[in-house]
Amino acid sequence: MTDNAGKPVAVRKDKDGDITHVKFKNRDRMTPVDQAVNMTKQGKTDGIRVNKTGGGKEYVQDIPDASKKDNLANLPEK
Numbered sequence: 001m002t003d004n005a006g007k008p009v010a011v012r013k014d015k016d017g018d019i020t021h022v023k024f025k026n027r028d029r030m031t032p033v034d035q036a037v038n039m040t041k042q043g044k045t046d047g048i049r050v051n052k053t054g055g056g057k058e059y060v061q062d063i064p065d066a067s068k069k070d071n072l073a074n075l076p077e078k
Contacts, residue, residue, distance in 0.1 A: 009076075
């Protein structure tokens with residue numbers, strides 16, 4: 001298995017619509033957001049970055065590009 005998880009390809013959301021898990025191209029399982037944050041900080045993901053809420057909670061966010069279809073909020077739910 002490659003060390004790089006690749007780009008996100010799907011997400012799981014809670015009842016409020018917040019992303020709780022991310023499915024990466026090079027991984028078989030959904031990854032909890034806190035783990036995705038750590039992986040992104042270590043350079044093990046593509047196409048996303050770490051950001052913080054006003055309260056200081058870290059989360060992953062897509063890196064803006066010309067396409068909206070690959071935005072985390074627009075990925076299919078699994």
